[in-house]
Amino acid sequence: MRIGIPQETKNRETRVALTPDGARALAEAGHDVRVESGAGAAAFLPDREYEAAGARIVSTTDAWDADLVLKVKEPLEHEYGLLRDNVLFTFLHLAANGPLAAALVAARTTAFSYDTVQLDDGSLPLLTPMSAVAGRLATLEGGHHLLSPQGGRGVLIAGAPGVPGARVVVIGGGVAGSHALAQAVGMGADAVVIDLDQGRLEALAEAHGDAVRTVVSTPEAIEREALEADLVIGAVLVPGHRAPTVLSREAVMRMRPGAVLVDIAIDQGGCFEVSRPTTHDEPVFSVGDVQVYCVTNMPGAVGATSTAALTHATLPYVRALAGGWESAVKADPALARGLNTDAGTVRYPAVATAFPDLPAGPPAAPVPDGR
Known part of the structure; x- marks a missing residue:
């Protein structure tokens, strides 16, 4: 052939x-x-x-x-x-x-x-490796755009002696979300993960212990956590379908000045109402005082x-x-x-x-x- x-x-x-x-x-x-x-x-x-x-x-x-x-x-x-x-x-x-x-x-x-x-158990064997890479990159890129020269809050994900790390909220505890979360924990963030699946939250809590706070997903919980976050990573996936919207434009406008959104789901249409595709050359745009990162080929960076x-x-x-x-x-x-x-x-x-x-x-x- x-x-x-x-x-x-x-x-x-x-x-x-x-x-x-x-x-x-x-x-x-x-x-x-x-x-x-x-x-x-x-x-x-x-x-x-x-x-x-x-x-x-x-x-x-x-x-x-x-x-x-x-x-x-x-x-x-x-x-x-x-x-x-x-x-x-x-x-x-x-x-x-x-x-x-x-x-x-x-x-x-x-x-x-x-x-x-897709395997019979629902897993996605060809998407999984790229989701893992994108999840890790989401935290790294989010941390980069939190820096003051990038228009961010000037918050270091790891914090400093006597100063807490950045509040990082990951929406979605699947492959991409779990890798984003692991990267955030490894960098010393004040990490939160939100998911609909109680069993998945329990597994992430067991993996990371007190380093992670788990939250059952509801629209109210997502908005509440986003408003207190420095970095929000959207990692919501419904295989084969357009991604659901989990954060409204109105909520984004009320987020902390200089906060950063990273939408890993942008290939599937994005999970934030404000999301639109961006490129590695121009990775972010502003919505109010918030920086939004929506690069559609994140793993291409590595x-x-x-x-x-x-x-x-x-x-x-x-x-x-x-x-x-x-x-x-x-x-x-x-x-x-x-x-x-x-x-x-x-x-x-x-x-x-x-x-x-x-x-x-x-x-x-x-x-x-x-x-």
């Missing part, structure tokens, strides 16, 4: 969909691996390492002209003309991206999204780490797709749930619900209950 790896074009995206070791594994299995020239350079993976692994270095067009295209981030508008009726495997977050959903349907692309590949972690997670699924996507989805319900579009139809229920004007087909596998 011809397997193409284009260069990522999103702002400051340093990841690439496959490491040279991953390319070697596919080439040794007999596949024609095509890597766009320079695709790995930002992750310090030069073309020569891919060539040594058995891949061919090709143009943009040749990387997309493959039976299976592997990417990290969703195709951008200027890439829509490169879409075709082949297989695409990448992060899509389609429920928050109508134009891309329509473009994939029009191109008749068989599109699998990393973020909807491309070497993220590329390795992503390849480790995706390679078994890539191997399966390279053997034929129809047989792959029949053999693996988790991968089947990753199918978002095929043959001019939407195949993922939440995306079909979000965009009822697009033609829809049956899901390739049922989504686990309790998502």
Whole structure:
């Protein structure tokens, strides 16, 4: 099979969909691996390492002209003309991206999204490594923007002898939220985590002891904690769906001057009412006296780490797709749930619900209950 790896074009995206070791594994299995020239350079993976692994270095067009295209981030508008009726495997977050959903349907692309590949227990094996990275980065970036030169409150997350650390509130105790929380605790913050799941809160309390205060999620509790926070990290996820809004604009306007919001859920539309996508070049905007950070490709800031972690997670699924996507989805319900579009139809229920004007087909596998 011809397997193409284009260069990522999103702002400051340093990841690439496959490491040279991953390319070697596919080439040794007999596949024609095509890597766009320079695709790995930002992750310090030069073309020569891919060539040594058995891949061919090709143009943009040749990387997309493959039976299976592997990417990290969703195709951008200027890439829509490169879409075709082949297989695409990448992060899509389609429920928050109508134009891309329509473009994939029009191109008749068989599109699998990393973020909807889901095991029977509800876990997301391909989203998990990037969520962990984004969670850690959320606390680091939030701490950076709390600094006075960045327009923040001038509060150090770790505090100082005799001075308490910053109040960091994490909304959502899943993978991203738990990693953000662990980073905050490790840096010495006065940490709070809010979640709907009492069992999850108990697990986080057991992991961190007195270093964390747990709060059961209600709209009133979220607003109360946000108003006392220096840094609020939104890590709310409903797999495959647009993120729910958990903090209103009116509440944000009443937060402490110089406070910071970081919205990890921005790929899925964002969980703060004020959220809108930002880039690594211009990561924040102001709402009243609050700084809001909504970078849509946070793990791209650490491309070497993220590329390795992503390849480790995706390679078994890539191997399966390279053997034929129809047989792959029949053999693996988790991968089947990753199918978002095929043959001019939407195949993922939440995306079909979000965009009822697009033609829809049956899901390739049922989504686990309790998502």
